[in-house]
Every structure is written in C-alpha cells, then in structure tokens.
Amino acid sequence: MTLDLYRIPVKDVHGVKGKKPEELLALGISTVGELLDYYPFRYEDYTLRDLTEVKDGDKITVQGTIVGAPQLQMYGRVKSRLTCKMMVDKLFVTAVWFNRHYLKDQLKTGEDIVLTGKWDQKRLHLTVSESEFPGKGTSQIGTLQPVYSVAGAITQKWMRQTMKQALTQYGGMIAEVLPQELLDKYGLMARKQAVALLHMPGTMEEGLRARKRMVYEELFLFQLKMQAYRALNHDRADGIAHPLDLPGVRAFVRALPFTLTGSQKQVLAEILHDLQQPYCMNRLLQGDVGAGKTVVAAAALFAVVKAGYQGALMVPTEILAEQHKRSLERLFEPYGIQVALLTGSLTARQRREVLGALQMGLVDVAVGTHALIQEDVFFRSLGLVVTDEQHRFGVNQRSILRRKGMNPDVLTMTATPIPRTLAITAFGDMDVSTLRELPKGRKPIKTYAVTHDMLERVIGFIRREVEAGRQAYVICPLIEESEKLDVQNAIDVHAQIQFAFPQFHVGLLHGRMAAAEKDEIMREFSENRVQVLVSTTVIEVGVDVPNSTMMVVYDAHRFGLSQLHQLRGRVGRGEHQSYCVLIADPKNEVGKQRMKAMTDTNDGFEIARRDLELRGPGDFFGTKQSGLPDFRIADMVTDFEVMEQARDDAAGMVKQPEFWTGAGFGMLREFLRRENIFDSELLD
Template identity: 85%
Template sequence: MTVDLYSLPVTKVSGVKGKKPEELLALGISSVGELLDYYPFRYEDYTLRDLTQVKDGDKITVQGTIAGLPQVQMYGRTKSRMLCKIVVDNLFISAVWFNRHFLKEKLTAGADIVLTGKWDLKRLQLTVSEVEFPGKGASQIGTLQPVYSITGSITQKWIRQTMQQALLQFTELIPEVLPPELLRKYDLLPRKHAVTLLHMPGSMEQGQRARRRMVYEELFLFQLKMQAYRALNHSRADGVAHPVDLPGVRAFVRALPFTLTESQKNVLAEILQDLQRPHCMNRLLQGDVGAGKTVVAAAALFAVVKAGYQGALMVPTEILAEQHKRSLDRLFEPYGIQTALLTGSLTDRQRRDVLASLQMGMVDVVIGTHALIQEDVFFRKLGLVVTDEQHRFGVQQRSVLRQKGMNPDILTMTATPIPRTLAITAFGDMDVSTLRELPKGRKPIKTYSVTPNMLERVMGFIGREVAAGRQAYVICPLIEESEKLDVQNAIDVHAQLQFEFPQYRVGLLHGRMTPGEKDEVMREFSAGRVHVLVSTTVIEVGVDVPNSTLMIVYDADRFGLSQLHQLRGRVGRGEHQSYCVLIADPKNEVGKERMKAMTDTNDGFEIARRDLELRGPGDFFGTKQSGAPEFRIADMVTDFEVMEQARDDAAALVGRSDFWTEAVFMPLKQYLQREHIFNSELLD
C-alpha cells in the first residue's frame, strides 16, 4: 500500500514537536512530503583545502595543529579579538576570532583543530566562523552541508538533523512520478535517490545530478498541467462560438482614424479566429508601451457585441477606466454601441442604474476596476472579458470576472513585455500574441542618463519644455525623507520645483493619497492645468497625456529596468519630440548597467531580456499576484532550455492515447487529478 507523504503531518518526523510545527508552517511546510520538498539553496563546503591553491577572500576549511597560546584583546565588557598561531601543512598562519574569547581554554598547544573561515592571503590569516576539534563529537570535515532558508528559532543545525531523520524514516516511501521512458531518455536519477542527495550530497557532482533530476521533474509537471489543460480545453466545445461579422469588423477597422500596423492586423486575425471557435479563448496580448493594444481589444469587443454578446474591460485604476471609456466611446459611437463605467467612486444611484442596465443587456461594453468583480454584478450575456495590465490583478480576481458569464472568451493584455519564448513557456495555458511594431508617426523618445551634479541643467530643460506649452513628469522613489535611504522624495522635490517655477502649477501624486485625490490631480494634469507633475511610481501604468513630453526620474539607479521603461512610456504619445532624463548615481554598478540599457534601446522586448539577465525571474515577474510560476528548485532563466524540453515532452505525452489508459502513467494522472485539471478549471 502506498502512503501519501503529503497527507502525513510533519509531526510524524521524530523530533518535530513543541513550537516547531508552527514555525515550519511559516515556511510552507505542514506535511512530510512538503518537508522533503524543502530544498537547500546552496551548500557549505567543508572539504579540506590546500592553502597554496586558494584565492584571497575564499571561504575555506583547513586542518592544523595549535602552535602557541591564544592572545586575547578585550574591547569593553563583551567585545574581543582573539589571535592564535596554527600550523597547516608546514605553514604558519594566524587564526582570528571576534567575540569568541570563551574558546580560549580549549585552544591548547599541540592539539589538532579544524577551522572554517575567510582567508586573507596577504596576512596569511583566517577569520574563523566555525571551529571543530577532531575526535570530539560529530564531524563536518570533508562534507557538504546544506543551507536552507529558515525563520524563527529554527537553526541550520536543527533543520539538517530533522531532514536526515525524515529521510531515515520515509525515503522508501518517496514515490516515483516520472515514467521509465523519460528517466532513460535523460539518464535521470530515481526520485528517492535524487531527494536524498539534494539534502545530503556526497559531492558537488552528486548534488548537481540530483538537482538536474528534480528541476526536470518540476518543470515537466508544470508543463504537463498546462498541456493537459490545453488538450482538454481545445477538445471540448464548452465555450461560445461567436458568429463574427467579418465584413463588419473590416469596415470598423477601415473607419479608424489611423491605419493598423501589420502586427496589429495579424493579432486581430488570431483573436477573431479564436472568437469563432467553440472553445474558450485564453490569449495573452503583449505589446510594448504605446504599441496599440487597446485598439485591438476595441475591435475584438466590437466583434463580440455585433455577434449579440456583452464585453467587459477590467483595468487597475479609475483614471485608466475613464480614459479607456473616452477612447471606446469615440470608436463605438457611430455604431450605437452602449458603454458604461463601473468604478468605486460612483454614487449608489449611478451604480444601481449601471447594474440594472448590464443585467437587462442595455449596456454592451462595461469598463471598470475591481468594482466589476463584486457579487452584485450580473451580465445578461457576457461573451468576452479583457483585462488590461494583467499583472496588477490577482489570479482570484481574474477568475471571478470569468465566472460572470458562461465560459466567456478571455483576452489578457500586458505592456510588460516578456521574451516571447519565455511567455509561451511561463503562460503555457495561454496562446500568446505579440505586437512588435509601434504605430507610424511615433517619434522615438530620446533618453539621457545624467549625474546628480547636473540638476541645474535638468531644471533648465523642464523650464524650456513648459514654456513651450508642454508638460513634464518628475518621478521620485519615496514619498517622504527616510533615514535609511538617501534618495530624493516626492514631497521635498515638489517644494523645490514650486520654488523654481512659481509661474507654473506643480502637482503632487503619491500612494498615500486617497483614490479621489489622485484622480483629481491626474484630471488636472490631463486637462493641462497642472504643468509639472511630481509623482512616485503610481503613475507607471497606462495614463495617456499626449501633451507631456518630458519624463525626469530621480535616483533612476534604484528602479528596475522594466519599471523605467514603463515610466518612459508615459511620454512620447503626441506629435512633439519627447525626452526621458534619468538622474543616477554613477557609483552604482548595477545602476550603470540599467542606464546603459535604457540609453541604448527603446525596444521593450530587448529591455525585458536585459532585465531578466540583471534581476532574475523572481523580481521580473513581481509578486505571486502575477500568475507567473514560482518554482521550488528550477530557475526560469538558467533552466530555460530544460523548460522548453519539458514542454515538448509533456505535449507529446498528452497527445498519445496510451497516456490516458496505461497504468505506467497513473502517477501523472493522479497529479493532474490533484491539480483539478479534469474539473475544467482554467489555469491562471
């Protein structure tokens, strides 16, 4: 009989008692299975090293003989520095301990000693972090010790011992999930060996081989979930096959006040094909800032409304909802398409009217914020849900809106470009469409990186642009002065600019203002009544003020690359030449890399690629809200080729008839069952 280690409480491991189960829960560990899946993020190497082969600054372990009495210097009551001569391989070195003078009695001349610490080549000195006396208790000499992320009173020593105890008790119960053919294909270790070696590797090579097995498994299971969902979803006719009026959509596109780019035409064709199929569309539309995603979404909404259904557009902020409503009204008015706005700032009466109109089908397209997903919102016949800036919404929020209709089609838009191959891989349950071109007539934004001592020239630049009738953004990382971070803050900069430009109106926008206050400031700026807007990064998403031509970013080296690119995209939306000036600390090395990337290119996809290299996927995708996968052991950048291989393997397996019938694949089918794939739940 097989035992499910994930249903076995962690208290079944000997020694896990008292407050420890609670503290393990804070690490996401409640079962034996979750404990064994809690992998170390690195290893401490206690292999004995030859001092002639090590570099300055290396962390090393050496064995030697104490060659003299220790000398202790005290600083105050508790602080101390202790020095002792040690002979290692016929070489005299100095061992130094800080605040460990209580070890003095143990350091007897002629005794053997093992020291771990940081090596100073010039002084032939080791700053000791760990000490061991051979023959006295368990030894770490020659081992690799795992290092785990820990919290509370859990120590590395305790979690290592607990992990060893868990392996002792439960290794034989660790189930194999990968079929033999994949183990043979990639020469992968059996699962129980791999898990054991990850926690207790005999060598770095063993640890790497175990990691390779578990990385493949993690990425394969992730892709299996995606591919099985796609296969089941595409084979089921549980969506809406919209009777799209293609000549009508073509006429709508021809009547637009501008010509679509080839990229926009191709993407729209893909979306219209999806709308006509009987399964649910689940498409990610990504495009650089200003690439024209909204007009593609508008054409899709037009097609759905003309087919007799309603559409919903969900955006992260009220000001963005109002902006989209104005744009859609201009496009839809000639066709009698009724739009409505549903945001938190409507009065009770206005809200009741909109809800009633939606339910009766008198509103064709509703544009709103989180207000769209409240319980009392009902549609008569919802056919298409568009979410803009999808990383701003949690998985839960998007799925609630989806449940407002009978399996409506889903179009998700983002202006945070992800390298296409990575997007296809990360969002494996979605089809990915990409807008690469910018609309004709868009002038590239000129970007400059300057140092803080050029601030006077920057002020002159702001003055000239505003005097010419343009507007400027000035972005700061913090709201108020902080003792911890010496960075410009919005309140101080606002005061400074009011002093510099008494003849102009300088607005202030930051996260501590109420939504109403923020909207008021943005309306004033959009209307041209505020000339310079000082803001924190709340301005980042989607606001469109064509008259703003200048983006100044203070302490730009403290921002991520994608965030800087988003900020830059706030300007360059009108007919006039626009500029982005990044004020950065020249001593910040990572900052210098970012400034170079920003001044080298305006291409959001190239920026995204470099951002991924500089920051890694965790920061790149943001929080768990993004819907991007978070892995226990795999890394979306370094293990990208394995991810692609796993995707191909999973797709091939799901496409085989024996996968659904043969007993050898039962563990994989049970995994899909646990992940609710057969309940037709859409993956986010």
C-alpha cells in the same frame, strides 16, 4: 511522489516531537513527502582548501596548527574580539572570532584546528564562522552540508539531522514518477537516488546531477499540468461561439483615425478567430509600451457587442479606467455602443444606475477597476472579459470577473513584454499573441543616464522643453522624507521644481491623494494646464498625454528595469522628439547594469530579458499574486532551456493515446488527478 509519503504525518519521523510539527507547518511541511521535497538552496563546502589557490573574500575551510597564545579584547559586557596566530600551508595566519570569548581557553598552542570562514588575502586574516578540533566529536571536515531556509526554533543542525532520519526511515518508499523514456532521453538518475543526493551529496558534482534530475521533473510536471488542461479543455464546446459581423468589424477598423500595423492586424485576426469558436478563448496579448494593444481590444469588444453580448475591461487604477472609458467612447460613439465606468469613487446613486443598466443590458461595455468584481455586479450577457496589466490582479480577482458570465472569452493584456521563456511557463495554459511593431511615425525616445551633480543641467533641459510648449514628468520613488532611504521625495522635489519654474504650473501626484484629486491633476496635465507633473510611480501604467516629451526619474537605480521602461513609455506618444533622463548614482553592479540597459535599447522585450536576469521572476512581476508558479528547486531564469524541453515533452506526451490509458503513465495520471485537472475547472 508515491501518495503514501504525502499521507504520512511528519511527526512519524523519529525526533520530530513536541512543538516541532507546528514549527515545520509554518514552513509548509506537514507530511513526510513535503519534508523530503524541502530541498536545500545551497551547500556549505567543508572541503579542506589550499590557501595558495583561494581568492580574497572566499569562504573556505582550512586545517592548521595554533602557534600563538590567543588574545581577547572585550567591548562592553557582551561584545568581544578573539585572535589567535596559526600556521596554515607554511603561512602565518591570524584567525579572528567575534563574540566567542568562551573559546579562549580551548585554544592551546601546538594543537591542530579546523576553521571555516571568510579569507582576507591582503592581511592574511580568516574571520571564523565555525571551528572544530580534529578527533573530538562529529566532524564536518571534507563534507558538503545542505543549507535550508529555516525559521523560528528550527536550526540548520536540527533540519539536517531530521532530513537524514527521514531518508533512513522512508527513502525506500520514494517512487519513480517519470517514464523510463524520459530518464533515458536525458540521462537522468532515479528519483530515489536524486532525492537522497540532493539532501546529502558526497560531492558537488553529485549534488548538481541530482538537482538536474529534480529540476527537470518539477518543470515537466508543471508543464504536463498545463498541456493536459489544454488537451482536455481546448475543444470543449461550452464557451460562446460569437456570430461575428466580420464586414462590420472591418468597416470599424477602416474608420479608425489611423492605420493598424501588420502586427495589430495579425493579432486581431487571431482574436476574431477565437471569438467564433465554441470553446473559451484564453489569450494573452502582450506588446511593448505604445504598441497599440488598447485599439486591438477595442475592436474585439466592438465585435462582441455587435454579436449581441456585453464586454468588460478591468484595469488597475481609476485614472486608467477613466482614460480607457473616454477612448472607447470616442471610438464607439458613431455606432451607438454604450460605455459605462464602474469604480470605487462613484456615488451610491451613480453606482446603482450603472449596476441596473448592466443587468438590463443597457450598457454594452463596462470599464472599471476591481469594483467590477464585487458581489452585486451582474451582467445580462457577458461575452468578453479584457484585463489590462493582468499581472497587477490576483488570480482570484481575474477568475471572479470571468464567472460573471457563462464562460465568456478572456483576453488579458500586458505592456510588460514577457520573454518567451517566462510566457510559456507562467501562461502555459494560454495562447500568446505579441505586438512586435510600433505605430508608424513613432520617434525612438532618447535616453540619458546622469549623476545627481548634473541636476542643474537636467532642470535646464526641462526648461527648454516646457518653454517650447511641451510638458514633462518628474518621477520620485517616495512621497515623503524617509530616514531609511537617502532618496529624493515627491514633496521636496515638487517644491524644488516650483522654485525653478515660477512662471509655469507644477503639479503633484501621489498614491495617498484622494481619487478625485488625482483625477483633477491628471485632467489638468492632459489639458496642458499643468506643464510639469511631479509624481510617484502612480502614473507608471497607461496614462496618455501626447504633448509630454520629457521623463525625468530621480534615483532611477532604485527602480526595476521593466518599471523604468514603463515610465519611459509615458512620453514619445506625439509628433515631437521625446527624452528620458535617469538621475542615478548606483553603488552596485546591478544598478549600473540597469542604467546601461536603459540607454542601450528601447526594445521592451530586450529590457524584459535583462530585467529577468538581474532580478528573477518574482521581482519581475512585482507581486506574489501574479499567478507565477513558486518552484521549489527550478529557476525560471537559469533553467529556461530545461523549461522549454519539458514543455515540448509534455505537449508530445498528452497527444499519445496510451498516455491516457497505459499502465506506464499511471503515476503521471495520478498526479494530474491530485491537481484536479480532470475536474473541468478552468485554470487561471
């Protein structure tokens, strides 16, 4: 971590010459420090194994004696299959090499050979990936070899040699960054030793101990950054202390056509408290599908407008923007609050009118898509920014909208319930409010997982609901036929459903349609002029049609768990019992686990936990733009306990006065300086 290593160019490592610095740069490596931070993601174990102790399918290394002449079969001019009998642990084993015909002349009867490959227990076959003859050249026998993510002309062999050379030249300069108290608390090895053992462990146990040390360091430094930011910025009096009319807000809540849940009341109280403080609110509002986040946001926007400021609500799709605008207009109409829509499909004239009204303060709340963050959008007095489904917007998009006001308060919402583990990592700089209750009267959605051969019964199920006056969604993963994926597509399914229900209106909705077409189809579905809507996942987020009671998902095993839960949340919003039918023939264990999770529970937080286990955090959010940290070695799923320890340690440390001045914390303050934490920039 010493700064010197991050200033020494990687070309100073012996052997890094020619085009190699450019090729390393493509991997994000430009300095010696970055090279040493480039950890292997696994190890190849070349420890000799006893065949009586290995399982079928294991990758193993064994030593044996060649007992038969090699046999070569050629397939064309390039492809080949080379086999040779050998004796290993008193077993006759057949070694198989593919496309390595040149080895035939090296395989001599009676010679010893070391082979690494995949073991076939039934046939006593070893499919060889690597082979070597003991005593001839450098041996890997008995070693653990690191495996790095490499690309282009950089090979594993070259990367291993280069890393070894870098440790020889610069290993002595690796400085400790963690205070001794933390090393002692968790029994962690010194940083210098940990970095060396991560790249070249003698045993798997050493590698795991080194990983434990570096995982803790990585998570601790990340959390230290978050906690230091909070300590430095939470009480900064450069936000807006809104002079709220609390009796007026209470009257607005009492006038709603429904009673808020206890959870909604608690969360609203937290938000109203923040709005009155002179620092910038930075709060995440998370809740399950249908938990009532929008009405809480509406009450917050009402409070801000009545205090003399404007509000902005940014959503990911035009359909959702229109729906939110209509909902807010219904709620705000008795109070004279003006709501405007700003999306990409407005005409030039409509856009000019909205922009002018925003700038003059004639519009109180702007609802829109990413059109809200374009350069020519100006607010007269923006006081509150609300983003819905926040993980669908990139970090830069959210911060641009915030900069359109003088440090407005920020409320981000998500209907993807985030396990506490992930929330404290991804949103460590935010306060998190959670809606746990669903509004009273909501009936749990009954979920079934069926196979494709039950399609006729599913169509009969849809017919029963539609004939009773209800509506249904039918979701497909693709728009058109694809040769690569054997999945039902929306256009074919639409034709199929139309044929099955000639007396009903069947609509089609997908992402390639023009915005006006999408809006018209959704309007027809909302008004029950379309009874069955065949769609891609464009309807996944937020669309509210209380009369729809049936959600059918084709090829459901191809969707992530949280996405399936979002889709299921499109039904169950009215008084009638709702159903979700997942049509799937999962071929692997992950697909089967997804179907089981969906039929086991309606709890979005439990779904999210299982989704995180099955897919990992990157896929969970579905985007690299999510703002999630890209850890080099830590894993947000398996290392969650370490993450929570690191957060508590970092929070406790920044509260100590000596942390900000004491000599023992100099390296950590230097790290924060490099991360610009002292520049008073808001984190996002």
